[in-house]
Amino acid sequence: MRSIHLVVLALILAPGCRTSPRNKPAAIEAPAPYVRTSNGESNLLELQIAARRFVPVHGNGPTVWLTGVSHIGTSNYFAALQQHLNAQTLVLFEGVGEHSQDFSQKKTSDAPGNNDATAHAGGTGLQSSLATSLGLVFQLDTIDYDRANFRHSDLSIREIRELLAEPRGSGGGDAAEDFDNLMGMMQGDSFMNIVMQFGMGILASSPRLQAMSKVTLIEVITEMGGDPSRLGAISPELKQLLEVLIARRNQRVIDDLKTAVKEVGRNGSVSIFYGTGHMNEMETRLRKELNYQPVEDIWFSAISVNLAEAGISPSELEFIRGFIRSQMKQLSGP
Helix, strand or coil, rough: CCHHHHHHHHHHCCCCEEHHHHECCCCCCCCCEEEECCCCCEEEEEEEEEEEEEECCCCCEEEEEEECCCCEEEEHHHHHHHHHHCCCCEECCCCCCCHHHHHHHCCCCCCCCCCCCCHHHHCCCHHHHHHHCCCCCCCHHHHCCCCCCCCCCCHHHHHHHHHHHHCCEEEEEEHHHHHHHHHHHHHCCCHHHHHHHHEEEHHHHHCCHHHHHHHHHHHHHHHHHCCCHHCCCCCCCHHHHHHHHHHHHHHHHHHHHHHHHHHHHHCCCEEEEEEEEHHHHHHHHHHCCCEEEEEEEEEEEEEEEHHHHHCCCCHHHHHHHHHHHHHHHHHHCC
16 A cells, blocks of 8 residues: 555656756667756755757757656746747647646636546645645646647546556456546545645645655655656556556657657657656657657756755755665565
C-alpha cells in the first residue's frame, strides 16, 4: 500500500531561466535528468524542471522541445512556462480526456456526475487542494489551454481502461482497479481524499509545516528523478498501470509528433508539454524514432523554499535528505 501512495504522489507532482549548450551525442545514451535541486544561493532551495530543445540530426525538420512540468508550483513558474509555450508554433499537451475543449472549459465542466476527472481537475481536486495548502498553484488552474497553438495529445479514460483490460498474464483486472482508485482520489470522492484534505488544512495553517513539506516534496521528486517507474518494489499490477500511464501515452504523443513535424515545417517548433515522469522515455523515442538530438536545456524554478526564513537548519535539511534516500532505497528493490 505504501508503494502505491508514493507512486500516486509522483504522478500527481511529477513535477529566472538559465540555458546551457549540450554537445552532440555520438550515440544514443541515457537521457540527462529533467529535474534537479538547486541550492546554489545560500538559504534558497529550489526544484528546477527542464525544457530540453532538440533538433534533427540531419537538419530536416522543426525544433522540438520536451517541456517537462511539475503539476504544482509557484505562479511565477507557470507564468514563465506559459510565455515559453506561447512562443512555439504548436504545443502537444498532456491530459487524460477526450477533447482539447475539456481543458479550455474545465471550470464549466466540473459538474456532479462528470466522470472524466483528470480532463478538468478543477478547484476541488486533490492536486489543486495540495497546491493551495502549500501556498502554491495547480497547473490546470493556471495554464491557459484555450490557445490556437495548443493541441490535446493523450489517451482518453476509455482507451486507458481498454488497454488495462488486455490479457497480459495475471493481474489485468487489478491494474484497472488501481486506475479507478487513482481516478477516485483525483475526484475527491474517496475516504483517503477526505483524510488528505484534513492534513492539507493543517499544513495551510502553519508556514513552517508548509516549508518542511515543500522541502520534502523537492527532495522526493529529485531523488526519484521525476520518474515513478524507477521504483522497483511495486506490484505487477502497478507496473502494468505505469506502462499504460507512461509508455502507451508517450507513444500516442510521438505518433502525433510525426504528423506535426510535417505540418509546422522546418522553420517551426513543437513543444511536448508533459509531466516529468514521461520525459526520459519520451526522449529515447524522439531520438530513436525521429532521429533528433538534444542541444540546449532551459531550467524553470517550480518550487522554492527560503530555509533561513522558514527556520530550517542545515542539519534538519540533511536529516530530511537522508531519510528520503533511505526510504527510496527500500522502495527501489534489489
